[in-house]
Amino acid sequence: MNNHIQEPGLHDQSSGKMPDYGMAATRADVLSQVLTLIRLRGELVYSAQLRAPWSIAFPKGAAHFYFVETGTMWVKTLGAEPLAVSQGDMLLLPHGTGHMICDDPITPPAEIGDLIGEHFDRDKSVLDYGDDGTPTRLVGGLFHFEGGSLAAIMAALPLVVHIPSENGKTPDWLHALTHFLVKESHEVEPGSSLMISRLIDLLVIRTLRTWAASQTHPGGWIGALGDERIGRALSAIHAAPYHPWTVKGLASLSAMSRSIFAERFTARVGEAPLHYVKRLKLTLAADMLASGGVRVTQAAERIGYASDAAFSRAFKAQFGYAPSEASQRQDGS
Incomplete structure (x- = not known):
């Protein structure tokens, strides 16, 4: 089973080598990262x-x-x-x-x-x-x-x-x-x-x-902050959101088996690991597009989509509007 995100047109942007988060993941602060992003x-x-x-x-x-x-x-x-x-x-x-x-x-x-x-x-x-x-x-x-x-x-x-x-x-x-x-x-x-x-x-x-x-028993990513192992995976995801994460790689960072990690992550965060990664990447793309300084093609490439069409489908499925409308949505919010 391939554990990369399987979206049509989605491709790896790097060699796939796992970043060294052995220590960095334990120091990263997910709460600060999320609040900085928003x-x-x-x-x-x-x-x-x-x-x-x-x-x-x-x-x-x-x-x-x-x-x-x-x-x-x-x-x-x-x-x-x-x-x-x-x-x-x-x-x-x-x-x-x-x-x-x-x-x-x-x-x-x-x-x-x-x-x-x-x-x-x-x-x-x-x-x-x-x-x-x-x-x-x-x-x-x-x-x-x-x-x-x-x-x-x-x-x-x-x-x-x-x-x-x-x-x-x-x-x-x-x-x-x-x-x-x-x-x-x-x-x-x-x-x-x-x-x-x-x-x-x-x-x-x-x-x-x-x-x-x-x-x-808090929900969402906040619930994982109190779980040392799942928090380690979340920290790594937020520290390098564009890395081609796999369940196997995240489980390794968390010192858990792949199946136990996936089950525990889903229970703590409320969604499967790669769904969380996908949503975070699309959220980052929406933030780029809302700023007005990035074109749809550039945002798609940055988060790992091989085609604008695949990116647009995933984006609209998550947010309910097309990527080309992101800047207008921000202005009207």
Whole structure:
């Protein structure tokens, strides 16, 4: 059985010699590689001083994060049960779906757009809203994952990533990052926008890493981060995505038999090894084409397709549109 990806017109680009990932694979960081590929971009941070009763609805768009400094709140998202959040908890809502934060799920919401003018101090980046009931103070922010073609990879993340506090105690990393985020937003100086963006990057990445490490059976590539052997194979794939990977070669890197590796990879990641490789290559091609600097033929050759027709069929099967439309899709996203 030939274990190379068997797409019509797909061919090897190299001699087929296995790269030396004996040590590099154990050092590679799949989470960083994926987040680099999708270009995480932090946008805004603010403090919120809220007093019950209060409820705020946010529209679909940017991803959000919340760190509850004091008090409690609820988070409601379409497709998920309301989630109670306590002091010291950290939340990510990575998919940019509409959501609501509130003191109680039954409190009628106000749209965030209607509150900005009267309740948001733009100079200090402080949202002050509510009545005279129990107070809640939080740090919130917005960010984007810019690689729209990577929706399938980001699908491994749940609607809400929740990092509970340790009996109300804030981890040192979370306290430090939120402290500097608030400081930069309150004391605007040259370079503050860039600092805020970079700090949000760090906050999101560290939160995802902490969440992934805490999951017993997470799905997708995140699930494999906690599996040393499968993680080694994923690291190698992401470090050299254009290599003509085979199941046998990946199994060897993972120090497993081919059959056991294939079964374990599929169970942990949610798809067969070479399907994952194929999807990653097509995703990289979509990213190249969206940038506008690469022609369809060049993208096809780069990821190993011998003909534009074969590449176009595989591309459209994965994304639902032709490679020639990729740049327009990016512009319209």
